[in-house]
Amino acid sequence: MERIVLAYDGSPAAVSALSWTATRATRGPTSVDVVVDIPPWTKDRVPGTERFIDPEVVLRDRLPGLEVGLHRLDGEVTESIARAANNADLVVVGINPGHPIRAAATGWIPLGLSTLAAAPVCMIPVGWTEGNDPVTVGIADDYSSDAALRFAVAEATSMATGLRLVHSWLMPGPTFDTPAALTLRPEAVIDDHRHRLDAAVQLVREEVPTQLIQSELIRDSRSAALLRFVSRSSLLVMGTHRRGALIGSLLGSVAQEILWRAECPICVVPTERTRIASVGVSAASPVSVDSGE
Structure with missing residues (x-):
């Protein structure tokens, strides 16, 4: 229950x-x-x-x-x-x-x-009404969105609606700490981020073959990328590093930037205690569709 x-x-x-x-x-x-x-x-x-x-x-x-x-x-x-x-x-x-x-x-x-x-x-x-738009989930660069993805899959399954995975990227600034920094190519950066998104999509397909999935790779900040879909989502799901409201306000918390412009329900899912992946989810920690955790 x-x-x-x-x-x-x-x-x-x-x-x-x-x-x-x-x-x-x-x-x-x-x-x-x-x-x-x-x-x-x-x-x-x-x-x-x-x-x-x-x-x-x-x-x-x-x-x-x-x-x-x-x-x-x-x-x-x-x-x-x-x-x-x-x-x-x-x-x-x-x-x-x-x-x-x-x-x-x-x-x-x-x-x-x-x-x-x-x-x-x-x-x-305020003013929420039920709809049938997809559930949108942000896929982070690190493990912080693992639990959020599992939660989003469970929600989309129970709502009998689609699932939209959104991963954003920005070109890192040069650090010049190593010679490799001088040869960083945009194509390599894009390929790396596309791999992260594709890995998350593939895991969902393996766990829930019948789930309708959309994937969006966007060159923008995480908050700006997710805000593109708040008017087209039944639910927007994101993970959290638990930085806290005050620290988040200083560091630009993604949830804080999105929350006050939300047009759909927003769900913040805490990171699990055990780190489980670096590409969104991992095969060792399968997506669960039996609970909302």
Whole structure:
């Protein structure tokens, strides 16, 4: 059974995250733990809150018999949600694309969760509606996208939709540390990156022969390459080095650059503890289509 932890504060973004969670729960045995960040008196004492959408009611109406647990926050928001997500398979939170200042005022909760939670964190943009576009996953130069690729394959399989693998590259600047640096050719760089992408595609084909796959090799930064597909994806999946929200802001975190321009759900999948490959995935660590991990 898949265990989902949903962060819920009653906002429009949280309602979108609730709707996404309910839709996902229809795919198989699921339990949902809702971590509520709403003062107990809000519904009864604040004018206009008659429009408050009760997450437990929505989930049980959509899926009678669904196992739902409600939990109040205990302490700092991000850390409380991360603790509640211990042993969870997925964490879900709503986001407001185009509002980074508003996010900063609330503690950058989605980015903070992606650095603290042990499970993949899916961030659902306000106004989300279900579609049938491919699941897009970024393939990194190192091992950081291994788990993300497996997660993306599982998602595309369960959604019965296509899978798009995106790998970007930029011509490295000359270092002149060795004579070899003087002979670096663009063709050799392109071939190396194409090999990384082709290796990931081949592994998916071996594991899931019926999966429809697109592959995109793009000369651009990772964030710019992925942003090309946010309006044409049901889900955008990426790995993470867990640099943290503050360090990521200084180093140009790919997730941070994409998040506030998202037009589709974004899922950040943590790197597994054991390094498993340097080309995206490896035959020693096969793609799993039986879980969302």
